[in-house]
Amino acid sequence: MRRYSILSLARNALSHHQGWPRLWRSPEPRRAYEIVIVGGGGHGLATAYYLAKEHGIVDVAVLEKGWLGGGNTGRNTTIIRSNYLWDESAAIYEHALRLWEGLSADLNFNVMLSQRGVLNLAHTLHDLREGARRVHANRLNGIDAEWLTPAEVKAFCPIVNVARDARYPVLGATLQRRGGVARHDAVAWGYARAADARGVDIVQNCEVTGIEVSGGRVTGVRTTRGAIGARKVAIAAAGHTSVLAAMAGIRLPIQSHPLQALVSEPVKPVLDCVVMSNAVHVYVSQSDKGELVMGAGIDAYNSYGQRGSFHVIERQMAACLELFPIFGRMRMMRSWAGIVDVCPDASPIVSKTPIGGLYINGGWGTGGFKSTPGSGWVFAHTIARDEPHPLNAPFSLDRFATGALIDEHGAAAVAH
Amino acid sequence: MSGAFRLAAGGRIDRAAPLRFRFDGRPYEGLKGDTLASALLANGMHLVGRSLKYHRPRGIVAAGADEPNAIVQVGEGAWTQPNARATEVELYDGLVARNVTAWPGVGFDLGAAASLLSPLLVAGFYYKTFMAPGRWWRRLYEPALRRMAGLGRAPAAPDPDVYDKRHAHADVLVVGAGPAGLAAALAAARTGARVMLADEQAEFGGALLSEGDEIDGRPALEWVGRAAAELASLPEVVPLPRATVFGYYDHNYLAIAERRADHLGPGAPPGLARRRLWRVRARRVVLATGAHERPLVFADNDRPGVMLASAVRAYLNRYAVAPGRRAVVFTNNDDAYRTAFDLADAGIELAAVVDARSHPAGERVGEARRRGIEVLAGSALTGTRGRRRVAAVEVRRLDPGGSAVEGPARTLACDLVAVSGGWSPAVHLFSQSQGTLRFDEARACFVPDRAAQAVRPAGAANGTFTLAGCLAEGLAAGAAAARLAGFGDGTAPPAPLVRTARDGPIRPLWFVPSGRPAARDGGRHFVDLQADVTAADIRLAAREGLDSVEHVKRYTAAGMGTDQGKTANVNALALLSQAVGRPIAGTGTTTFRPPYTPVGFGLLAGRDRGELFDPVRVTPMHAWHVAHGAVFEDVGQWKRPLYYPRAGEDMAAAVARECRAARGGVAALDATTLGKIDIRGPDAAAFLDRVYTNAWARLGLGQCRYGMMCGQDGMVLDDGVTTRLAPDRFLMTTTTGNAARVLDWLEEWLQTEWPGLRVYCTSVTEQWATVAIVGPRAREVLGPLAPGLALDNEGFPFMTLREAEVAGIPARVFRISFTGELSFEVNVPAWHGLALWEAVMRAGEPFGITPYGTEAMHVLRAEKGFIIVGQETDGTVTPLDLGMDWIVSRTKDFIGKRSLLRPDASRPDRKQLVGLLPEDPGEVLPEGAQLVAARPARAIGLKAGRPIPMIGHVTSSYSSAALGRSFALALVKGGRGRIGATVYAPLVGRTLAARIVEPVFYDREGKRRNG
């Protein structure tokens, strides 16, 4: 891998940037691999990278049906935080956040992690209790967490409306200063480049149409570019997890829903942190390009359509203006949707399956992007060792039979 | 005079109505009918901004929504609008605008220094550097990049304007009121169908407003006027000018942003909604959205004075503005010859028409030659010169393959370059509607292919670029749409007569070489002017393997600007397809998504602001609470009194006083907000048996029982007291916040799983007002109010209902208690709620009756160990975890029972409800505090160094007047086995200790409820 730096940039400028190599090779897929990863988004690519880096396994192909990072990796609102309530969630997201903190250097690709702080606003006494509970739990889990009064919220983010007479006034907020945002596309490209450099084959425009199982073990996949044998197959296809699992005859506790997001026209810096509110449903940040980036609620119905209903956007904007009245004349420039696959307990499945050599990583709901490095890291471990890492052991498929759910929406109810 | 470049005659401007405006602080004059862009051009101002990355001078390029450069900040103070397109801003008197990209001004811009770094600032440069040291990104690089990025400024104050919304149904919605749209609307409207016609411009006519076309031998605008008048006369037609259809959603649902006040500026009448959002459900849609002209990608094509050929015509014909004194037309098609003719007709010197085609032979080419216009065929512009405005262009021969230029360069002096690279149908809405596109090689553009909804494109939006074709297609589409909506027989009215020029074919030309070595060419060939993306950037992306359309867009930012690449996308795509050697058709397009043009947040929010953001629910007694100084809390949509402070009291003092009154005298609570569901039918008792964990069949008439319901997962869902009103009738109460959810839950089971049960559920929450009279002296208050009602324990036992008159109002009186004290909950029809409340307060006055709020209610119930669903439970707590085994029937099935048998439900270390007594009786544990089994070696900070295992958390915690100390409820792992043990709550800087106790603190024998 040719290293990137300001020097390489200057050197290439002299040759009119004719000398830059491809970020990844895009080879024709071979007939067989030790491990086939289905899904060339952040999770799949990170999994491939950590298989190579942490476990020395490079006989790996990542198969992507479209273009790398074209699913939820390229459609989310790029928020990163680890301040989850339950120990199991906090552990895996914190592991991810620590990997995030070294990721640009590790990948030699600037993923633009900007730890500008994430505020979670509280609007009711119930929110206050839940916020306090989460802050206390985070601290004991080794995660930075602060509680801010309304005045402190105002000081930290001066444009938030903390007026007492608001319909749902801001009563306080949790703050994770290490939370922030990153550049979503760069995550896919950076992992792809680094995995490719270690020998992983990254194959785009290669849709998996079937999963071959023989004697209770996976033997390969069928694709639009022919059959590919594999000793192990790992599904990391957020949104489409159920569709792929169904190819192996597995039913999952997952439903796929549209999740809409939008950006405003770019303006000069006005918001230098991430603000989230569960009661007044808003999450917003300002990108480095100057756009306000915000997400809407999940559309109610199952869909693979990558688009949602307009009234969800209208509601989202009303909520936005409750918290940021000065945004009234800002304009929505672009809207889109991703497909989130959601588990009944709003926690992911990173797990072995009843079929030998078949692994599933999905159901991240709205938490997928922020978990990317951690998810890939534990999934690689699970695949390489054929047993879960302690960090993802609680996120197994069998928790639905035992009842040991990790109910993130039942508890702190901090979505996204 | 409204500018030195105003033509003496023509145009749709009102020369009698001069308007003053300021741009970048300097005063100018325009005319009514101008846009800000046309007024600036009339004053000779092309240069209106600087480019994003390289700070190159940029001028007005287009005349409409496709404008990439002329982005301005309009208005001041709270009314300021960032990122308006000067080409769409209708001029009004006193308009103030400034450029958003240069400082201190567009003429002298300090940011231009950045252009020195331009060799480094290629696509994606930031991914390759700024990585180390790690913290510098956030502290140094990112802030610097953020300051450079962004266009206008967000207002600093809330938007003072209001925005309205309307719903509408249309049989036929026609989008775009150009020739095709007007024709479609006419054809549809004449059938009697309900027709809406929306157009983004201030007046109907579309491209005809900017062209000198003729229809039926007369100026086309006469036809436009007749069509508009006829439509306006038809009662079922809604004509909507200044209305942009920006979103096409599923099931033919479209969203329209109508501008009502922007063009009036400060002269808008007060109270007029600035904009209106129409949400239209249309049976059929005709998309007559026209087309956007494409620029040609040649060296230094971004210099001010380089404009789209059609925009030049618009400024000449519609606004009577000469965009220059001496022009060059550069084209690959016949259409741009119209610009040459219009320029010549306006008396503007024409240096030449440079035509990329070797042997252009269309009718208009011949006409140009006849008129003595020099046509340089087989040639191309290879560069432009000039500082802030184009001063000259270079022309060279283009080789037949288009990959090189040859021969000597000829320099043509000019201050205007009119460019046409062909037309791209505005397929945005068609694509939003999920219709597919195909690339039409002959016309060199993407055209609609297969529709996915009840929609039909017509005219230029469909790739039909002749006026005659537009009219014919529009008429046919309108008639067909009406027929499919149930009106008329689908016969199109006869088309008017229009002469069509015989045009020659277009020569697709996606990149114009400048004669430099190929590797170095393209760095100043701008593809996306707003995002400062060059042909070299596109090629770099392809070279680095980012060679899908979406990768190129994301890597270079082409098409990501406020114009969403209306002039850029197809050129970028074509350059990509050249770079990777794939045909355009196989390279694909990016997906078009709403909105077509940016839409204000305020418009999307509409009136759902402030108090109207979410409905406020108040009880009939609300005014009394307000008058008596209550502090409220939000519980769901309800406003509930939290406490009633007296002068000088803080919350703790008020709550303590309210609690003392309830325990020692008498107090009153407005309990109206509790959910109430009337459950009727022969199978009502059997139904309750299934939804509640305990048994109901044998509940006697007039008896009350506490019930708990679980979800199917066995976790507590809700609780409340339910009373048997009749053998076949129960009144269920639910928690305040869960009322609607519980009703939905009951109905779901009845309708989907147990349709055989004869049970009907009706919400009666709003029908009843409830006053709880609480305390040892409750009988003394209620007695005089209900003289006919026996109140003693025998006559009116605990957990029973009596119907009686209270204060002269027919009432249901429940003897139930959420405090442990003697308590009567008096329910009257909601209309009488305030009267009852006031009567109770009057009757209680001699006894010092004290209104209490939800905080005191919480303290009182916690002292008794009564749980609050949502506080002691969080979706992971079973009735058994709460120690309420007594309420879980062993003998019957109920919803969720099976889940309680799962292994996890019987783990010994499940969190269980316990009480806590802090070591320091004056210290109230924070609610939400986490508990650990052993005192940490030292106090923690904002985070613990390493994770410390937690065994539970505090769910409720108060200071109790009755106990004279603090206490708490908590969920603790294996808590019931830890009674007597000490646990610790590590807080920042200190650790609190508490002893685990039984979760009932007060009157464990339950004697006080009898008074």
Added chain:
Amino acid sequence: MLLIPCPWCGPRDESEFRYGGEAHIGAPANPGSLSDADWADYLFMRNNPKGWFRERWMHAQGCRRWFNAVRHTVSNEIAAVYRMGEPPPPAPGPGREGET
């Protein structure tokens, strides 16, 4: 904003409805006799097809009746609605409305 044809009230905006997920799950008659795995299957496991889907809706702001619909999860086309208890119609073909 989907347009959902309530079998009782006719076509109404989606915002009047509550979604109920997959149809025809059917609560088991005797939950106590099920294994943990079977119970989990009933409780949590769902079909989640990319294509035609039989699902439940409730007209919450209207007649408050539950009903079933056959909807395509990519195009959102609704091929049929039918009342609770009625047998599901056969799965439709892949077609979509529209014309060019």
